[in-house]
Amino acid sequence: MGLEWYLGLSALLFTVGVVGVLIRRNAIIIFMCIELMLNAANLAFVAISRELGDPSGQVFVFFVMTVAAAEVAIGLAIIVSVFKHRETVNVDEVDSLKG
Amino acid sequence: MTVPVINWHMLMPELVIVLTFVIVMVFDLFKSIRKSVLAWVTIVGSAIALWASVEMLHAGVIGNEFNGMLRVDRFSMFFNIIFLVSTILVTLISINYLDRNDKRQGEYYVLILLATLGMMLMASGNELIVVFLGLELMSLSLYVLAGYFRSIQVSSEAGMKYLLLGAFASGFFLYGIALIYGGAGTTSIPEIASELEAGGKSPLMLAGMFLLIVGFGFKVALVPFHQWAPDVYEGAPTPIAAFISAGPKAAGFAAFLRIFTGALESLQPEWIVVVVILAALTMTVGNVIATAQSNIKRMLAYSSVAHAGYVLVGLAAANKDGISSAMLYLFIYCVMNIGAFAAVILARTEDGENLRIADYAGLGFRKPLLALFMTIMLLSLAGFPPTAGFVGKFYVFRSAVDAGHTWLVVVAAINTAISAFYYLRVVVTMYMKEPEEELDFHAYPSLLVFALLLVTIGVVLIGVLPSYFLAPAQISTQFF
Numbered sequence: 001m002g003l004e005w006y007l008g009l010s011a012l013l014f015t016v017g018v019v020g021v022l023i024r025r026n027a028i029i030i031f032m033c034i035e036l037m038l039n040a041a042n043l044a045f046v047a048i049s050r051e052l053g054d055p056s057g058q059v060f061v062f063f064v065m066t067v068a069a070a071e072v073a074i075g076l077a078i079i080v081s082v083f084k085h086r087e088t089v090n091v092d093e094v095d096s097l098k099g
Numbered sequence: 100m101t102v103p104v105i106n107w108h109m110l111m112p113e114l115v116i117v118l119t120f121v122i123v124m125v126f127d128l129f130k131s132i133r134k135s136v137l138a139w140v141t142i143v144g145s146a147i148a149l150w151a152s153v154e155m156l157h158a159g160v161i162g163n164e165f166n167g168m169l170r171v172d173r174f175s176m177f178f179n180i181i182f183l184v185s186t187i188l189v190t191l192i193s194i195n196y197l198d199r200n201d202k203r204q205g206e207y208y209v210l211i212l213l214a215t216l217g218m219m220l221m222a223s224g225n226e227l228i229v230v231f232l233g234l235e236l237m238s239l240s241l242y243v244l245a246g247y248f249r250s251i252q253v254s255s256e257a258g259m260k261y262l263l264l265g266a267f268a269s270g271f272f273l274y275g276i277a278l279i280y281g282g283a284g285t286t287s288i289p290e291i292a293s294e295l296e297a298g299g300k301s302p303l304m305l306a307g308m309f310l311l312i313v314g315f316g317f318k319v320a321l322v323p324f325h326q327w328a329p330d331v332y333e334g335a336p337t338p339i340a341a342f343i344s345a346g347p348k349a350a351g352f353a354a355f356l357r358i359f360t361g362a363l364e365s366l367q368p369e370w371i372v373v374v375v376i377l378a379a380l381t382m383t384v385g386n387v388i389a390t391a392q393s394n395i396k397r398m399l400a401y402s403s404v405a406h407a408g409y410v411l412v413g414l415a416a417a418n419k420d421g422i423s424s425a426m427l428y429l430f431i432y433c434v435m436n437i438g439a440f441a442a443v444i445l446a447r448t449e450d451g452e453n454l455r456i457a458d459y460a461g462l463g464f465r466k467p468l469l470a471l472f473m474t475i476m477l478l479s480l481a482g483f484p485p486t487a488g489f490v491g492k493f494y495v496f497r498s499a500v501d502a503g504h505t506w507l508v509v510v511a512a513i514n515t516a517i518s519a520f521y522y523l524r525v526v527v528t529m530y531m532k533e534p535e536e537e538l539d540f541h542a543y544p545s546l547l548v549f550a551l552l553l554v555t556i557g558v559v560l561i562g563v564l565p566s567y568f569l570a571p572a573q574i575s576t577q578f579f
Contacts, residue, residue: 003281007281010277014270014274017270018270021263021267027259027263030263031263031266034263034266034267034269034270037267037270037271037273037274038269038270038273040274041270041273041274041276041277044274044277044278044280044281045277045280048277048280048281048284052284054284054285056285056286057280059228060228060280060286063228063231063232064231064273067231067232067235067269070235070239071235071239071266071269074239074242074243074262075242075262075263075266078242078243078246078255078258078259078262079259079262081246081249081255081258082255082256082258082259084255085252085255085256086252091259091263094256094259096252096253096256097253097256097257097260097329097330097333097334
């Protein structure tokens with residue numbers, strides 16, 4: 001299969017992620033959609049790396065996975081600390097900062 | 100297998116910061132060590148790294164380290180100086196801000212150091228992977244710092260908003276890198292540049308470039324990607340708000356300059372148009388919304404959005420003059436903005452901070468020193484001579500006019516007039532209005548006054564002797 005198919009799938013995943021962030025209101029779901037965006041980029045890296053026969057793209061994916069794991073650890077902790085105050089993770093109801 | 104040769108002395112500032120970070124972590128384990136010692140270790144470590152950066156800037160050290168992953172040159176040293184000055188000032192104003200009995204101060208300083216290290220990697224990254232890792236190291240530390248007071252509702256809320264929008268932006272940034280990798284077949288900045296010159300513009304590269312601009316736009320809070328900034332600045336601890344408004348913004352612009360003038364130079368006609376539009380939008384929207392704010396931290400947030408727009412005016416010129424004046428502007432902006440936030444911390448009462456602008460009424464005579472500091476910082480932010488703010492704006496506007504962006508400078512000048520309105524309103528409130536109720540302000544913490552004194556001297560010094568600070572910025576752009 002050609003590179004276009006992989007890039008097409010990755011663009012589709014990325015779009016699903018972006019649309020999800022914009023329309024979903026639950027912080028955890030938004031966070032999952034962001035992970036989807038990162039994984040779309042990973043898919044593109046791996047596909048391009050295979051096409052070019054250049055391993056650096058696959059190395060990049062390892063770094064991205066590490067970063068994503070760190071982001072989840074920190075992100076969930078922060079969302080839990082918000083939940084302790086508000087008993088909700090709906091981003092529309094978390095609104096004490098306004099101007 | 101050969102062992103790669105690494106010139107460790109080239110990485111002096113980074114290594115010193117890593118060492119300081121380890122020392123702070125270990126010291127934090129000992130109960131017998133007072134927590135304020137950790138702050139002093141942070142300051143001393145950053146000062147040593149600052150000294151090393153200044154020396155390396157003077158000596159003009161140039162080199163590629165780690166197989167060309169890191170580029171050490173005057174440009175990265177100039178930005179290191181901006182980051183380290185911000186770190187030192189922010190640590191100084193944090194000592195009195197954090198509760199003396201706060202057990203978690205170790206984490207606080209460790210995270211500040213990690214964020215600084217991330218910024219330094221962003222400025223010297225010569226490979227998109229390194230820039231991305233630096234960006235994430237900085238951002239992840241800042242998300243935690245924004246939500247540092249987790250028992251306070253607004254602080255954890257600021258952390259969450261920063262996290263969600265910051266991670267969203269990282270997604271765009273990463274996808275942009277992936278597309279550029281697809282278009283150029285490499286992630287090394289010099290190789291992308293030669294690839295582009297040889298091959299021409301593929302649609303993948305253009306799409307990647309726009310995604311990178313969106314990612315950067317979020318990180319440095321350009322309109323229309325600025326919505327997180329006021330909420331995060333208001334909810335985050337005030338020294339951290341000062342930090343977020345200074346260092347990360349400079350780091351974002353550093354990486355932007357490296358990538359866009361280094362790797363994507365051949366696409367300049369395309370990205371200049373975007374930069375000019377973003378600059379006009381960012382200045383205008385930032386300043387207009389700032390006039391309507393009644394909370395001083397939100398006002399400073401919108402003003403810092405507008406200042407990012409002024410930096411973009413310098414970048415729009417995209418020549419040596421424009422870039423060096425934008426770099427000088429970033430340095431001046433970081434110093435004076437941290438000063439303004441420090442003045443906000445100085446105005447504390449028993450029930451915490453006084454953030455309504457109306458509360459500042461009558462301060463001019465009741466708290467002359469505080470009002471004086473606040474006035475100097477606001478005048479500098481507004482760009483009145485003989486302060487540093489005037490110098491910064493002057494060089495940026497001049498370079499943009501020379502490059503032919505006259506109408507953009509007209510917009511910028513109108514914006515400066517609008518911004519004078521809301522900065523001066525605070526000054527007028529302090530000196531000419533009577534307070535509605537007597538507020539019981541805290542005594543001045545000595546370290547905070549010391550930090551403000553340093554900032555004031557800096558702001559006036561740059562205002563009086565600008566060429567002494569512009570020259571290093573000019574020689575730092577030699578590689579372009």
